[in-house]
Each structure stands twice: as structure tokens, then as C-alpha cells.
Amino acid sequence: MKLYLYGIIDSSDQITESIYGLEGSSVYNIPFCDIGAVVSEISPPIQGVTEGAVLEHGAVVEKLMADFTVLPVRFQTVIEGRDNLLLMMQSYYKDFKDNLARLHNKLEFGIKVIWPAEKIKENIIKTLKKGKQKDSESNSSQGRKFMTEKFEKYKIDKEFQAKADKFIKVMDTFFSKFATEKKLRKLKTEHLLLDAVYLVEKSQESNFREAFEHIKSARSDFKYLFSGPWPAYNFVVLSKQSALLTDSQQTDLLDKVTQDQMLVGADSI
Amino acid sequence: MEILDRVLDKGVVISGDMVISVADVDLIYLGLKVLLSSVETIEKLRGSPFTGPMQEAR
Numbered sequence: 001m002k003l004y005l006y007g008i009i010d011s012s013d014q015i016t017e018s019i020y021g022l023e024g025s026s027v028y029n030i031p032f033c034d035i036g037a038v039v040s041e042i043s044p045p046i047q048g049v050t051e052g053a054v055l056e057h058g059a060v061v062e063k064l065m066a067d068f069t070v071l072p073v074r075f076q077t078v079i080e081g082r083d084n085l086l087l088m089m090q091s092y093y094k095d096f097k098d099n100l101a102r103l104h105n106k107l108e109f110g111i112k113v114i115w116p117a118e119k120i121k122e123n124i125i126k127t128l129k130k131g132k133q134k135d136s137e138s139n140s141s142q143g144r145k146f147m148t149e150k151f152e153k154y155k156i157d158k159e160f161q162a163k164a165d166k167f168i169k170v171m172d173t174f175f176s177k178f179a180t181e182k183k184l185r186k187l188k189t190e191h192l193l194l195d196a197v198y199l200v201e202k203s204q205e206s207n208f209r210e211a212f213e214h215i216k217s218a219r220s221d222f223k224y225l226f227s228g229p230w231p232a233y234n235f236v237v238l239s240k241q242s243a244l245l246t247d248s249q250q251t252d253l254l255d256k257v258t259q260d261q262m263l264v265g266a267d268s269i
Numbered sequence: 270m271e272i273l274d275r276v277l278d279k280g281v282v283i284s285g286d287m288v289i290s291v292a293d294v295d296l297i298y299l300g301l302k303v304l305l306s307s308v309e310t311i312e313k314l315r316g317s318p319f320t321g322p323m324q325e326a327r
Contacts, residue, residue, distance in 0.1 A: 233279035
């Protein structure tokens with residue numbers, strides 16, 4: 001039996017709501033100590049990477065998010081049987097617990113800012129030309145021309161980057177006020193000025209949205225994409241040591257797993 | 270697109286000590302004898318990550 005894993009939640013209780021996952025399979029929680037792995041049983045061959053399957057996976061995680069703190073698991077993670085899943089939970093238990101505590105009552109928001117790169121560059125070129133002393137081009141050698149062009153390009157790029165830094169700093173100052181963690185990516189492409197994700201306390205959600213609206217109204221020539229709230233897809237941090245618990249640590253954890261927990265879901269195997 | 274980006278590329282990745290491929294399914298052997306399969310990895314290795322409607326979206 002293959003178990004398709006959607007996420008790890010901060011509860012060992014059974015899910016009361018009926019949730020259906022991939023291939024219409026019933027979603028249930030397999031407890032391990034005080035946390036749980038949310039799975040559904042799927043039969044091979046495993047469904048391919050289709051848009052429908054991705055959306056089904058996402059929908060399950062979002063439903064869980066309404067009642068639990070969720071660590072979303074990467075699409076198409078399939079575990080061979082319940083015993084293996086419990087072993088995996090055992091090996092990652094400390095990591096999962098730490099993340100669940102850190103991400104409790106927090107939401108992820110995505111912000112993308114697209115700026116008019118061509119226009120920005122044009123303005124930079126104009127400004128640089130103004131400040132430039134006129135060379136007598138006729139006297140320039142080919143080599144000198146080449147070097148001058150290279151240097152001009154370098155100056156434009158440098159100024160372009162500096163402008164990007166400046167805009168991002170202003171925006172991030174607003175957003176960071178209401179966020180506990182963030183990940184920013186500058187100029188993923190020339191037009192995508194900022195691709196950011198912020199982790200926000202649930203109580204700060206409206207403040208964060210307001211900050212976004214404020215920034216949005218400041219530059220109407222920029223385009224903005226706001227998304228969320230999401231489960232913390234971008235903020236789960238697993239340590240490398242999780243699979244390397246000592247034998248005694250593993251024994252301690254196994255002792256915490258009650259006989260009842262070992263039997264949950266066993267009737268459907 | 271935002272949800273596709275997250276579900277496909279983000280979230281908990283259960284990693285292992287070594288990766289082997291058996292009968293078209295990627296198997297990751299964890300130190301604790303856990304077998305996991307990741308179809309996404311296979312698709313990436315094949316270089317054709319999407320089928321059907323997703324092709325247009327990319």
C-alpha cells in the first residue's frame with residue numbers, strides 16, 4: 001500500500017471533516033506522538049504530474065490549514081506503507097515539532113513586483129549622458145571606443161541594480177514591520193524587481209495587507225501581485241541531522257508512540 | 270500559477286542517503302529503511318515535467 005503524504009500537522013487527533021485527496025481518496029491523519037502525518041491511500045501507477053493533481057494536493061493542504069498548523073509536503077511524496085511512514089516520522093520528529101512551533105499561527109504571503117525595466121534604463125542613460133563630458137568621437141580609436149562602450153554598459157547596469165536595491169529597501173521596510181520572517185529575491189528577471197515571501201502572524205494579516213496597499217498606491221507604473229494566505233510552504237526548515245538520531249533517541253521516541261496510535265488506520269491496510 | 274509554484278517546488282522535502290530507481294519509480298532509501306518515491310524527481314530527470322494542460326501554462 002502506498003501512502004500519499006500531504007502534510008504534517010500539530011495534532012494526533014483524527015480529522016473530523018471529510019477531505020478527499022488525489023484520485024478521490026479519503027484523507028486521514030496517522031498520529032505519531034503529539035503530531036500527525038496526513039495521508040491518503042493511492043494505488044499504483046501513481047498519477048502523473050498534471051495540473052489537476054497539483055491543485056488537488058494544494059486544496060488538501062489549504063483545508064488542513066483552517067484547523068491546524070501545517071507543514072506542507074512537496075508534491076508527489078509517496079511512502080511505502082504505514083510502518084515506513086512511522087519510521088520517517090520518528091526520524092524527523094524533532095524537526096517537525098520545531099517547525100510546527102515556529103510556524104504556529106503564522107501565514108505566508110507572496111509579493112511580486114514588476115517594474116518597467118526599459119523605462120528605468122532609459123532614464124538612467126539620459127541621466128548619465130547629461131553628466132558626461134562630450135568626447136570627440138572622431139579622435140577615438142576602435143579600442144578606446146570598445147572600452148568606453150563597455151564602461152557605459154557597466155555604469156548603466158550598476159545604476160540599474162542600485163535603483164532596484166533602493167526600491168526594494170523601501171518596500172521591504174513597510175512589509176517587514178508586520179512580518180516575522182522573509183525571503184526576498186531581487187531581479188529574478190530584468191522585469192521582476194522583487195519576488196518575496198513573508199511570514200506573518202495571523203493577528204498582523206490586516207496590517208500587512210494595508211502596508212501592501214500603501215506601497216501599491218505609491219508607484220502606479222509598477223505592477224503588483226499579492227497572494228496568500230498560504231500555509232508556510234517557503235519557511236519549513238529541516239536540519240540535516242533529522243535522519244541521524246541516535247539509537248537511544250529513537251527508542252525514546254518509539255516509547256512515546258502508544259499502542260492506539262500504532263493501530264490507527266491499520267484496519268484499512 | 271502561485272499554487273503550482275508552491276506545491277511543485279516548495280514544502281517539506283524528505284531526503285535520503287541515496288537515490289535508486291526501480292521500475293520507473295524513484296526510490297529514496299533513508300537510513301531508517303524508509304522507502305519514498307518522488308515522481309516529480311523522475312519527471313525532472315526526464316526533462317518533460319508536465320503533461321496535458323500544464324504544457325501551455327509553461
